[in-house]
Amino acid sequence: MGITEQLVKFRTTEVPEEAAAMMRLSLFDWAACGIAGAAEAEFAPFRRAQMVEEGPAHIFGGDAGGAAVAALVNGTLSHALDYDDTHFAHIGHPSVAVLPAVVAVAETMDIALTDAIDAATVGVEGSILTGLWLGRAHYQVGYHQTATAGAFGAALATARLLGLDKGQTRHALGLCASMASGIKAQFGTMAKPLNAGLAARTGVETALWAQAGMTAAPDGLAGPLGFGETHHGEGAEVKLPRKDWQISSISHKFHACCHGLHAMLEALGDAGIEAERIEAVKIRTHPRWMSVCNIAEPKTGLEVKFSYRHTAAMTLSGHSTGAISSFSDEIARDKDVCALREKIDVVEDANLSETQSLVTLTLTSGEVRRLRHDLLAPVSLEVRSAKLRTKVLELLGEPRATTLWNAAIGTDLDAVTACFQGT
Structure with a gap:
């Protein structure tokens, strides 16, 4: 049929x-x-x-x-x-x-x-x-x-x-x-x-x-x-x-931005690490999201909603991605967030599904932490x-x-x- x-x-x-x-x-x-x-x-x-x-x-x-x-x-x-x-x-x-x-x-x-x-x-x-x-x-x-x-x-x-x-x-x-x-x-x-x-x-x-x-x-x-x-x-x-x-x-979305970012944001939500302790961040995501929500240097609040690097930097800096008001033109220009953003790389990983993200945090102490989340985990x-x-x-x-x-x-x-x- x-x-x-x-x-x-x-x-x-x-x-x-x-x-x-x-x-x-x-x-x-x-x-x-x-x-x-x-x-x-x-x-x-x-x-x-x-x-x-x-x-x-x-x-x-x-x-x-x-x-x-x-x-x-x-x-x-x-x-x-x-x-x-x-x-x-x-x-x-x-x-x-x-x-x-x-x-x-x-x-x-x-x-x-x-x-x-x-x-x-x-x-x-x-x-x-x-x-x-x-x-x-x-x-x-x-x-x-x-x-x-x-x-x-x-x-x-x-x-x-x-x-x-x-x-x-x-x-x-x-x-x-x-x-x-x-x-x-x-x-x-x-x-x-x-x-x-x-x-x-x-x-x-x-x-x-x-x-x-x-x-x-x-x-x-x-x-x-x-x-x-x-x-x-x-x-x-x-x-x-x-x-x-x-x-x-x-x-359902619990972050006020593109859904392609949510697995990464959920993973980072469990990090509990101060921004100043972060040496580098590598975000792995499914290849299809690279053309959807990977604006490297957003200039407006709307563009921030489609940026892995900027929303990750926001989360690690303590800004709520669940609040609509967080996604402002001001946050796109925030010096501290932009500085942390420069430590973040986004790479595609075909071994991940479209609902998964793997984040590797390297701390100034040399410690490496790996965080993972799948949006299809049962709720x-x-x-x-x-x-x-x-x-x-x-x-x-x-x-x-x-x-x-x-x-x-x-x-x-x-x-x-x-x-x-x-x-």
Whole structure:
């Protein structure tokens, strides 16, 4: 069965309780990132420029608009801080593409939060499966999986919410094949989060167009001259989940920077060594991260989020990488951090997986310490929940963090979107 047939079949599947529970944690995390992202001054002009259409779908910061506009803005703002979840199997940020589409459409239809969670779970799983099918070649050549595979996941989730039949869902995916886009050249700029917003909007629009009767190629995703063939897709074999869903291995961020840095930062978190005792640092990482988050000498706070050397120097100097405020233009120029940065080398190591990092610290005393971390090390839902609540508390403060948590684990979607109001 081809990828398109699998996705069409998957739209009505029953969602396991554990997968839905993980999706609720991602809803909580995504909403917090969006609320915090709306406070970023540099995105205010973009946000205002979209407010030309009235509608029922709430937008981070306090406005409301039509479903497509809300999906675009919320997808962009929730990825603005690059603090949202990641799935390493398909190299993408699934929630920022799928959840904005689901929440916006669910609001227009007055759908219960439980049903929205199920739709989002199916959409996220669909985006991961699509990403796996496209394969590493698609990403390595320069496409941003959050935007490409994410758009198909958003379309699938929206198709489920709208109750589209098999033919309509196929057309929605076919229309999406003409719309899905996003390139890695945008990394480190405001256009990277825009990629997520565009994917969410594409999911909403293509499903609504299909519902209205618009048709597309029989298989625009996997057919001849389709999306996969023309976008360096590998056409890898994928199978629909049975017991274990891909969403169960989603990775949430606990550092406010590119996820490629997190294994290194988690390893350094256990170092407990004063900066002045450090003679040299060698960071080993998977080769693919070398072109993603290895800006050697970042000039801005945004560039710092994509720099092994600078974030390592920050951590070793005692700066919190879990705080959004740490990633400022000032930290990029901090003399002490920049001086320590010059002692740090980053090398690729194909023997490591994409979720692993190995750090070697050489101290002035001659002592050598080796630290290792793997982001795929199992984390229970309870531990993950506690870490996310701590993260959101730092992002939003009390009582907003608690209010959002109670809404995310409840049944009322309105309670969640009521939290979107600005500070």
